[in-house]
Amino acid sequence: MEEKELIQSAKSGNKRALATLFQNNYPFLVKYLIKVTMNPDIAEELAQETMAKCIEKIHLYQFKSKFSSWLISIATNLYIDQQRRKKREKAFMMDEEQYRKLKWHLESRNEEWNDTISALGKLAEDVRIPIILRHYYGYTYDEIGEWMKLSPGTIKSRVHNGIMAVRKELRINEERERHERRSR
Numbered sequence: 795m796e797e798k799e800l801i802q803s804a805k806s807g808n809k810r811a812l813a814t815l816f817q818n819n820y821p822f823l824v825k826y827l828i829k830v831t832m833n834p835d836i837a838e839e840l841a842q843e844t845m846a847k848c849i850e851k852i853h854l855y856q857f858k859s860k861f862s863s864w865l866i867s868i869a870t871n872l873y874i875d876q877q878r879r880k881k882r883e884k885a886f887m888m889d890e891e892q893y894r895k896l897k898w899h900l901e902s903r904n905e906e907w908n909d910t911i912s913a914l915g916k917l918a919e920d921v922r923i924p925i926i927l928r929h930y931y932g933y934t935y936d937e938i939g940e941w942m943k944l945s946p947g948t949i950k951s952r953v954h955n956g957i958m959a960v961r962k963e964l965r966i967n968e969e970r971e972r973h974e975r976r977s978r
Contacts, residue, residue: 797815800814827840827869924949924953
């Protein structure tokens with residue numbers, strides 16, 4: 795059976811045709827992914843994810859490109875998504891490390907570290923900075939907006955939404971502490 799017939803048959807639900815397509819394309823896909831990832835284990839994982847995604851989406855294949863090209867596009871997108879997730883995780887881990895260092899630094903100097911600062915630490919920088927400048931240092935929304943190159947209205951909104959998030963976090967912490975005291 796030709797590839798086009800295999801694809802049509804697989805789209806109609808023929809599992810054997812789908813298995814044959816995978817068998818024909820899997821080695822090619824793994825070789826491609828090894829070159830992209832530079833890691834045979836990750837390449838194998840991504841190839842398997844690609845095949846799973848193919849099973850899920852085969853009905854969307856429209857014969858505009860070769861089947862192998864369609865598989866490569868799926869694999870490439872999966873790899874890019876994986877890299878983005880890793881980048882976000884790495885950034886989060888670095889933020890957490892900085893947060894712990896700051897807390898240790900303040901505590902080692904007997905300076906105040908409280909739940910509010912902990913809750914502030916969980917906010918994104920573009921929200922945390924305006925709150926600190928406004929509520930800890932008393933700058934106006936206009937001044938903060940000028941420094942951050944944002945409108946005063948945007949700053950006011952970020953401050954408001956950030957404070958709401960901090961309050962929510964503080965309520966969650968209080969509830970957690972009450973629960974822990976009761977379970978002792």
